Amino acid sequence: MNKPGSSIKSILAAAGLLLAFAAQAASYEILNVSYDPTRELYKEYNAAFVKYYKAKTGDDVNIKQSHGGSGGQARAVIDGLEADVVTLALAYDIDAIVEKTHRLPENWQTRLKHNSAPYTSTIVFLVRKGNPKKIRDWDDLAKSDVKIITPNPKTSGGARWNYLAAWAYGLEKFGSEEKARDFVKQIFKNVPVLDSGARGSTNTFVQRGLGDVLLAWENEAFLSINELGKGKFEIVVPSLSILAEPTVALVDDVAKKKGTTKVAQEYLDYLYSREGQRIAARNYYRPTDPDVAREFAKQFTKVKLVTIDKAFGGWKKAQTTHFSDGGIFDKIQSELHQ
Amino acid sequence: MNAPALKNCLEPRWLRPLLIAVALLFLVVFILLPLVTIFSQALDVNLQDYLAAALGYEGATPELPPLFASLGDGASVYRAALDDAEVRAAIRLSLFTVLFCVPLNTFFGVMLAWAITKFDFRGKNLLISLIELPFAISPVIAGLIFILIFGASGWLNMVDLYTFADGRITKLLDADGNTVTLYKWLMAHDLKIVFAVPGIFLATLFVTFPFVARELIPLMQEMGKDDEEAALTLGASGWQLFFKVTLPNIKWGLLYGVILTSARAIGEFGAVAVVSGNVRGETTTMPLYIEILYGEYQFATAFAVASLLTLIALVTLVVKAAIEYVLKKQRTG
Numbered sequence: 001m002n003k004p005g006s007s008i009k010s011i012l013a014a015a016g017l018l019l020a021f022a023a024q025a026a027s028y029e030i031l032n033v034s035y036d037p038t039r040e041l042y043k044e045y046n047a048a049f050v051k052y053y054k055a056k057t058g059d060d061v062n063i064k065q066s067h068g069g070s071g072g073q074a075r076a077v078i079d080g081l082e083a084d085v086v087t088l089a090l091a092y093d094i095d096a097i098v099e100k101t102h103r104l105p106e107n108w109q110t111r112l113k114h115n116s117a118p119y120t121s122t123i124v125f126l127v128r129k130g131n132p133k134k135i136r137d138w139d140d141l142a143k144s145d146v147k148i149i150t151p152n153p154k155t156s157g158g159a160r161w162n163y164l165a166a167w168a169y170g171l172e173k174f175g176s177e178e179k180a181r182d183f184v185k186q187i188f189k190n191v192p193v194l195d196s197g198a199r200g201s202t203n204t205f206v207q208r209g210l211g212d213v214l215l216a217w218e219n220e221a222f223l224s225i226n227e228l229g230k231g232k233f234e235i236v237v238p239s240l241s242i243l244a245e246p247t248v249a250l251v252d253d254v255a256k257k258k259g260t261t262k263v264a265q266e267y268l269d270y271l272y273s274r275e276g277q278r279i280a281a282r283n284y285y286r287p288t289d290p291d292v293a294r295e296f297a298k299q300f301t302k303v304k305l306v307t308i309d310k311a312f313g314g315w316k317k318a319q320t321t322h323f324s325d326g327g328i329f330d331k332i333q334s335e336l337h338q
Numbered sequence: 339m340n341a342p343a344l345k346n347c348l349e350p351r352w353l354r355p356l357l358i359a360v361a362l363l364f365l366v367v368f369i370l371l372p373l374v375t376i377f378s379q380a381l382d383v384n385l386q387d388y389l390a391a392a393l394g395y396e397g398a399t400p401e402l403p404p405l406f407a408s409l410g411d412g413a414s415v416y417r418a419a420l421d422d423a424e425v426r427a428a429i430r431l432s433l434f435t436v437l438f439c440v441p442l443n444t445f446f447g448v449m450l451a452w453a454i455t456k457f458d459f460r461g462k463n464l465l466i467s468l469i470e471l472p473f474a475i476s477p478v479i480a481g482l483i484f485i486l487i488f489g490a491s492g493w494l495n496m497v498d499l500y501t502f503a504d505g506r507i508t509k510l511l512d513a514d515g516n517t518v519t520l521y522k523w524l525m526a527h528d529l530k531i532v533f534a535v536p537g538i539f540l541a542t543l544f545v546t547f548p549f550v551a552r553e554l555i556p557l558m559q560e561m562g563k564d565d566e567e568a569a570l571t572l573g574a575s576g577w578q579l580f581f582k583v584t585l586p587n588i589k590w591g592l593l594y595g596v597i598l599t600s601a602r603a604i605g606e607f608g609a610v611a612v613v614s615g616n617v618r619g620e621t622t623t624m625p626l627y628i629e630i631l632y633g634e635y636q637f638a639t640a641f642a643v644a645s646l647l648t649l650i651a652l653v654t655l656v657v658k659a660a661i662e663y664v665l666k667k668q669r670t671g
Contacts, residue, residue, distance in 0.1 A: 031617060039634055066616040067630070073616075080490035080525070081533040081615040101490065199633045227635040257526075 027060040028263045030255075033083035035070035035157060035246070036199045037220045041283040042087070048279055049270055053263065061263055069197040070157035077101075077251070084255045084264040087248040089157025091115070092315035094249050103253040117245035118271035119285035122305060123158075123165040125236040126205065126214040126221045133212045137238045138169040141213065142186040149211035151201040152194035153322075153329050158244075159198070160323060162215040165242040167322075168306045172240060185332045206233070217244065218300070219284035243305040246285075376648055379641035419642040424619040428627035428643070431535065432604050435623060438539045439546050439603045444596055447550025452584070454551075455558035456566065469551050472544055480544050481612025488521070488531040488540075495521035533615030538623065541609040546602045550595035557591040558584075590662070597658045601651055 034042055046063040053061050066073065066081070070089035077083050078100045088094055091109055098106055109116045127135050133146050141148055151159040163184065170183030192210065195201040198220055205214035206228050213236075214221070221235050248268050255261040270276045277292040286300055287293050312318040322328045419425050450469060454462060472480060486492045497520040499510040510518040512526075524531065531537050569583045585592075607625040614621045622630060624647050631640035 033615075036633065064620055065618045067618075068616050076533060076615050078490065079485050079492070079532065080488075080521075080530075081617075082525075082530070203633075223635075 027062065028260050029062045029064065030084040030258075030260050030264050030267060031064040031066065031082060032085050032087055032267070033066045033073050033077055033081060034087040035073055035089040036067050036197055037158070037217055037223070038087060038246070039065075039067050040223065041219075041280060041285065044283065045271070045276065045279045048275060049267055052270060052275070053266065059263070061267075063267075069155055071155055077103075082254045082258070083251050084258065084260050085248060085250055085268055087246065089244075089246050090160065090315060091245065091247045092319050093157060094247055095315065097251070101253075103251050104249055105252065108249045109247065111250075112248065112268060113272060114288045115245055116247045116249055117288070118248060118268075118276065119246065119280035119287055121218045121244045121246065121285055122241045122303060123162050123215060123238075123244065124218045124221050124241065125238065126216050126224065126233050127212065127236055129232050129234060131234055131236065135213050135236055138166055138183075138187075138240070139173075141166070141190065142183060144190070146190050146213060147192055147211040148187060148190045148213050148215060149193070149195075149201050149205040150191055150215040151198055152196055155196045156198055156201075157246075158217050158220070159194075159201075159215075160318075161217075161242055161244045163322065163329065164308065164312060164318060165215075165238075165240075165306075168242055168311050169238065169240050171311070172306075181328060181332070185335065188332055189336055218286070222284035237301040237303050240304045240306065242311070243307045245308070373648060376641055376645045379637065379645075415638045415642050416646075419639045419646075422639070424622070425627065425639070425643060427619040428622050428624050429646070431538070431622070432624040434535075435539060435542050436600050436603045439542045440596060440600050442543060443546055443599050444550050444592070446547070447554060447595060447599075448588075448592065450551045451554035451558050451588075454555055456563055466555070469548050472547050477545055477606065477608030478612055481541050481609040483544075484537055484541055484613050485532055488537065490521065492521070494524070495519045497521075499523055532613045533617070534621060537613035538610050538621060541613045542603050542606050545606055545609050546599045549598040549602065550592065553591045553595035553598070554588055557588055561587055593661055594658070597654055601654050604650060605647065 032042060032046075042065055046065065050061050050063065053059060066076075066083070068076070070093050073081075074086070074088060074093035074096050077086060077097050086094055086097065094104075094108065098104055098108060112118070114120075125135055125141075127133070133143075134140065135146065140146060150162045153159040153163045166184050166187050167180050170180030171177065174180060174183060193204060195204055198217060201214060202216065202220055202224050204210050206224050216224070218235075221233075225233050225235065248271065250261070250264050250268060252261070255264045271280070272289070274289065274292060277287040277289040278295070281287045281292055281296040281299065284299070287296060308315055308318060312321075320327065450465070453459075454466060488494055499518050499520060500507050501510040510523075512518050512522070518526075531540070565583050565587065566579055569579050574582065604623075605625060606623075607629070610623055611626055611629075614623070614626055616622065616626070616630070618630070624643060628640050628644050628647070631637075631643065
């Protein structure tokens, strides 16, 4: 017969066992604050990482995901959104977090390979089926009968890459900053509506049917073809484009406070692994790992790419020259609306 | 002046049916059609083909295609939507927001209306305008207000904390010797406000604040203080006064205010979007999640959740109408 004492003991023992088990299999929660077009990428990547981490360490990870326009997401982190990792559209947005909060060190971009960009992308054109306006390269965008859809460079990371790619082409072709500026102005003259983010522009072009060409992230262009009807759109890769480096970083202070530094770091490192690179490539981001790049070579058209550092002297300089208040983009806009 | 004379001198005969037709057309185009669209999109009903065939347009199929051919699919879209943990989390969060905001705003609304209509004091007009402030400013600004107060670069991060030690008051310092602000203290204790559920509650509380008070103030003003004064002279206590005299008089208006508050609380987008931080499955309410789904090209699921939200609104309307009907009957019968 059971004495009351023994049953209490067995309950305690069971609780102890549970505790021991809990101590062995820790469970972490990390928040990845990202930008809009990575939704599909991180959906797949997070599931893969959870499995990988469980197999490697026995610990459970729960990954929370936040998406929005890159600049707005950076702003939210600055205002206190507790991201363990940020995976944003461009380095400048992470620089802004460093500058305003000091929650990660200034040398963050050197801590991971390839300027902390595990995958890259570029800017391509999405045109309607059959390419009725015969758009082949940047020159065709400056023609007066072409309507271009691009988001607003003031608010959208992708739009800044669009703008800079056009500028780089103008510079290469016409040889002077002044002529490059005229060329970019000519292009923006053909933009009927500036949405605030990349997804908004895609919807304007695809759903609302506005415009002849959408300037888009390569991955976004592939995705809209797959999701919204094959055969309705075509991708045109220009002769020259820009190497877009969406960057990732650990937010040291937050991870330290939450005790998630190790798992958050592993989360970013795994992006560089074979599996991580393949997931990126499957979601139409260009992998940086040369072997995986060869595997997916057919998917990505070879294109001459300029880098932000070589062509524009880095993001800080590009930002102040072109996109800050009173910068070249503002001047072009006010000239166009006179 | 009597009624027939009024009729003759004010309007020509054709005006009234015309105005009614315009109003009806407006209702159909701006309210009924969008409603039908939302439900038909979610249920994947082929409305366009059906109408084309029904009206005999060129190029339409000669036979009427079944309107609900894919109703089975439509139902499975709902099932799939409700199977999605993030959709369920969004619905849950929206319902909790309503549960949090409605009782509080009902309580404060009644209190304010009581204070304004039963007492005379200085600054009463100012108070009345303040109540309406959330209507006057854009919801986005309402959201930003909370970021500017509770965010990392907000006021709370400028308030230093003090501690009482060794008989004197000193600034509270953390392990590294930095001063601890109220914001840092809250974050250190995991008491998140903005970019978390409390921020969503606060923002919704703010934008839904005026509804109850606004409904009650004119009603209570009209009623005056006579009933309450009579009750007082008969020796009623404060609670008796409220529950036996005031409440029965205002319950209509109160109910109306509560229903408007819930409808707005569940549907608010702008203010909530600013303080949400977009953490999926955690700080996304139904309206926010609909926008996310739409952005992810998951149109069917987006419309399924949207139609659910619409359904809640319609049920609210029906409940409101039913209650009004019952109350009216009680009054007359």
